[in-house]
Amino acid sequence: MKSFSSAFVLDSQNQMPAPDTDSASSLRRALKLLRILSQGDPEGLRLKDIAETAGCSQPTAHRMLQDLAAEGFAEQAAGKRYRLALDFYVLAARAGQASGLRDAARPALLRLSATLSDTIFLLVRNGFDAVCLDRVEGPFPIRSFTGDIGGKVPLGLGQGSLAILANLPEDEQEAVIRFNIPRLLDRGFLDEASLRSALALARAQGWVNTSTGLIPGMAGVGVPVLDAQGRAVAALSVGTLAERLNADRLPHVVKILQSEAQALAGKLNPFDVALRYPSRSLSTIGGS
Amino acid sequence: MKSFSSAFVLDSQNQMPAPDTDSASSLRRALKLLRILSQGDPEGLRLKDIAETAGCSQPTAHRMLQDLAAEGFAEQAAGKRYRLALDFYVLAARAGQASGLRDAARPALLRLSATLSDTIFLLVRNGFDAVCLDRVEGPFPIRSFTGDIGGKVPLGLGQGSLAILANLPEDEQEAVIRFNIPRLLDRGFLDEASLRSALALARAQGWVNTSTGLIPGMAGVGVPVLDAQGRAVAALSVGTLAERLNADRLPHVVKILQSEAQALAGKLNPFDVALRYPSRSLSTIGGS
DNA sequence: ATGATGAATTCCATTATCCTGAATTTATCT
DNA sequence: AGATAAATTCAGGATAATGGAATTCATCAT
16 A cells, blocks of 8 residues: 555645635636535526526626636536536545545445444534535435535544544634634534533543534444544544444444544554654644 | 425536636636646646647736635746646535535535445436545445545446436437447447447336446446436436345335435425426527 | 756746726516 | 516626745654
8 A cells, every 4th residue: 555644634724715805816706606506406506596596797707707617626517507417426435644544444435334244434623614525325314514435524423523623732722613613603503601611521532422413313433543642633423323332332332433543644644754744833824 | 404496406407517618717717727737737737738729829828827826726836837736625515506415415425425335426417427426435345436425427327327418308418428428438348339329228127236347346336316307416326346245235225225315315305396497408408 | 975967847038828898798577 | 378586698807816936844864
């Protein structure tokens, strides 16, 4: 296997959602269209609305969308509506950091799923969110925040997501908490105090147990995947029915999750080259 | 559920790989960079090489990559190398056509996987390829052409891919065959004659059985998902160990695959609105 | 460890390219 | 089928992208 060097470490210095400069380059304006499409109706958006949302004229939006379509990033569905095209799947499959980690983790996911007979998630941090990179379904029907591959949750919501947040450097953790508190409240859960105590517990014991009933009948366990400096770069988690995580089974689940997480961490940091890339302070992220 | 109208139908009029106009807009040149990144080393590509491949100056490539990075589409790994970033996963999860079909098909995949205890694939056509939109793992270790979600195979290679190609309109099928023959030979398999006879058989019986030993020890069954006009828009397929597809089990597998495929087709074409969008002839696709 | 090579990044004047507003075509609704 | 609204095309003026040259940075060899 090719060495991953410290790639995953560097990537945890994630950018802000968007250093929203009003006067971005034309390329950046065009890329924003893709984001607009991704957030709109999956059936597609009307040119007029796209232009309005993007804050540009209709002909401009039209030309950009034509270019995006010509390159396979967007497409026009029935009714002339624009939406994202299939090529994102193809590109996502080859996204460097992600595909490397996913390939490295897949055997672990399969083992876990086979052993536990439950649904297993692989999450990575991306800015203020955790993104589901892979998931292997168990035989039991599951509801999760993360949803499918590519699904996003604010850091702090859900097993794996909490496990990651709990194991970030303190300054980053603080910044994420400040940013995410309103989003968490928005989703109907967790005041700041209970979040902080959950984080303290998670960090202390090295794993997260969500039998909190945030999703009725569901429960889960999440463990962080740590780099050489003990920073969380990813998380493995189990989502299952609450009744399947009783006091008997929980320790067992935690144990084998942790052992897979440690093995994975070992694969990702074959040498401690990571030390050569000291973490920039959060204040420099997304600056100007 | 919201009606899908004829969205999936329209999308089968897929564009050529790239109407390679030398003087494309600056946006299209920038988007090509993403493709270059996706095809290069997952660890990342050097600016110099990117610029060279793209045929633009180094400063230009640099500026575009900075913009791509600022919007979360690319990132710089260790050693300054550029690669695709995580946001592709997030966007792929919300790509209209794809996510609609995937959501519609997921219950079927889960049922099939549970019933058959094998790995189930959902494939859709994209140009001259079949793309894996979703896959649910069975307990047996599988090797497939398609690989993971987002994986691509030339139409004609593998169960589901063959099932799609076999059920395209004749002129499109012919165009795809002509384009793909070299690619298929490249991958070491199938002369044109055996491809054509396999297609005829597939179309006649409505399903594909690959126990051909193309991948040693592997076998599979694929069935097309047809739209109102009988054109293939997707395929469901099973990949398993050859020994698990014996004469006893095969008819059973085919039967339940077909029944799920028909149910899925019904979901996708609630009304026959599709007829309102007659298919353009292939010759107009990618013209000029 | 230090110097030399090559890459990455910044700067700036030139010029190609993009943007706005108006006109035309196409789709949608009554 | 007519009317309305959206989508698309078109053209000149203005902005923003481009590539050569210079600088900073990283990497390699000695």
